[in-house]
Amino acid sequence: xxRNLDLTALRAFATVAATGGVTRAAALLxxxxxxxxxxxxxxxxxxxxxxxxxxGRGVVLTQDGEKVLAYARRLLTLNDELLDRMQDDxxxxxxxxxxxxxxxxxxxxxxxxAFAAExxxxxxxxxxxxxxxLHEMFAEGECDVMLATESNPGPGGEELxxxxxxxxxAEDGRAWRRRPLKLAFxxxxxxxxxxxxxLDRADIPWEVAITAESSRAIDxxxxxxxxxxxxxxxxxxxxxxxxxxxxxxxxxxxxAINLYSAPGPRDPARDRLLEAIRDAYRGIRASRQPSLSIxxxx
Numbered sequence: 001x002x003r004n005l006d007l008t009a010l011r012a013f014a015t016v017a018a019t020g021g022v023t024r025a026a027a028l029l030x031x032x033x034x035x036x037x038x039x040x041x042x043x044x045x046x047x048x049x050x051x052x053x054x055x056g057r058g059v060v061l062t063q064d065g066e067k068v069l070a071y072a073r074r075l076l077t078l079n080d081e082l083l084d085r086m087q088d089d090x091x092x093x094x095x096x097x098x099x100x101x102x103x104x105x106x107x108x109x110x111x112x113x114a115f116a117a118e119x120x121x122x123x124x125x126x127x128x129x130x131x132x133x134l135h136e137m138f139a140e141g142e143c144d145v146m147l148a149t150e151s152n153p154g155p156g157g158e159e160l161x162x163x164x165x166x167x168x169x170a171e172d173g174r175a176w177r178r179r180p181l182k183l184a185f186x187x188x189x190x191x192x193x194x195x196x197x198x199l200d201r202a203d204i205p206w207e208v209a210i211t212a213e214s215s216r217a218i219d220x221x222x223x224x225x226x227x228x229x230x231x232x233x234x235x236x237x238x239x240x241x242x243x244x245x246x247x248x249x250x251x252x253x254x255x256a257i258n259l260y261s262a263p264g265p266r267d268p269a270r271d272r273l274l275e276a277i278r279d280a281y282r283g284i285r286a287s288r289q290p291s292l293s294i295x296x297x298x
Contacts, residue, residue, distance in 0.1 A: 005046060007079055010072040012039035013051060017069050020058055043068075095270055098127040098134040098146035101215045102235055103257060107280035115273055122269045130188040138260055145273060146260045147281075149232065150190060153258040160259050160281040164233045165191055165252040168240040170225035176243045182209035184218050184227035191230040194252050202250035232257070234284055257281050 015025040016036065026033045044051050051065035061069060099108055104126075112124055127137065131148045138146045153159050169176050181199065183206055185192040192208075199206045210221045222229045223239035232255060236242055243249065259281075261274055 003046070005075070006039075006042060007075065009039040009043040009046070011076055012036050013043050014069060014072045014076060016040060016052070016059060017061060017065070022059070092121045093269070094123045094125055095273060096125045096127060096142065096144045097273070098129065098137060098143040100131050100134065100147060100149050101128040102231055103147065103149060103281075104128055105237070106235055106284065107277075111273070111276045111280050115276055118272065119269050124273070130186060131190050132188045138262070141262070144262050145270065145277070147277070148258045148260065149255050150258060152256060154260075156263075157258040157260050159256045160278060161284055162254050162256045163284070164254045165194060165230050166233045166236070167195075167228055167243040167245060167249050167252070168222065168231050168236050169228045169243045170223050170239075171241050173225035173243075175222075175225045176228050176245055176249060180205035180207045181249075182207060182227040184208075184210035184212075184221045184229050186215060186218055187211055187213060191252075191255070194255070195230045198250040198252045204250065 012025065012029060012031075015028055016022055019025045019028065022033050022036050022040075026036045029036060031039075040051060047064075047068060049064040049068070050062050051068060053060045053062050108126070112126070115122070115124065127134070127143060129137075131150055134143060134146050134148060135154070137143045147160075148154075148157065167176065175182055181204055183192075183195065185195075185208065196206065209227045210218065212218055212221075218229060219237070219239055221227055228243065228249075229240060230252060231240065233242075259274065259277060261270065
């Protein structure tokens with residue numbers, strides 16, 4: 001028949017070991033010294049070992065006591081974690097957030113950091129793809145919240161900010177001076193047609209020199225000065241910098257960053273995430289330096 005250890009006795013023993021004496025342990029446990037001594041003795045009887053060497057001044061763990069202390073601490077930690085978990089009424093769950101890869105770095109890290117601090121038990125699953133694919137996933141119920149970069153918001157969309165598109169290339173690059181102008185875009189990039197139409201209007205010959213499925217491949221090609229690319233103003237990177245073309249390349253127009261949230265019952269955690277996203281991206285319009293503090297908004 002299985003025997004069970006008394007957690008109260010384990011806690012008394014661990015506290016005596018940590019404080020170095022029964023008197024201090026009793027004060028921490030809000031028990032009498034005799035009650036603490038009785039708990040330790042009960043544990044020794046249950047394990048049939050001596051836990052403390054009582055021949056000198058104070059208390060010193062025996063070899064068996066050292067072994068038991070390691071297990072006692074683990075058992076008490078699990079006990080306390082379980083009680084905390086069951087008594088904690090903080091919301092749990094998952095929110096699937098879709099964001100076009102090119103607008104992730106400016107704001108999403110601060111959004112996730114602030115949200116996690118307030119809702120540590122809500123898991124955010126970040127899905128990064130192109131806008132067209134994110135819309136497909138959102139329609140199929142695979143995203144709960146999504147951002148899109150597009151000319152105008154679709155049904156249910158909320159425009160957060162509208163910014164111009166800009167030409168980017170390698171630092172000190174010369175690809176933008178060559179004709180036909182070589183372009184690099186992902187296959188499904190929504191900025192591709194904007195750039196091509198602008199070049200056609202300006203009567204500038206062009207060719208798509210690099211097409212890839214990965215944004216990393218595009219970034220590498222452009223940073224090597226093999227072609228030019230287009231990004232939302234303010235979302236350039238250390239590798240891709242705005243081209244100082246002085247009007248030699250045409251204006252491309254602007255694009256909106258839109259927010260979508262799947263319909264459903266009111267969810268305080270999702271509401272806070274939406275609020276954080278709004279603050280972050282609308283802040284780009286105001287200062288080009290998005291800032292976020294969920295706690296301050298609460």
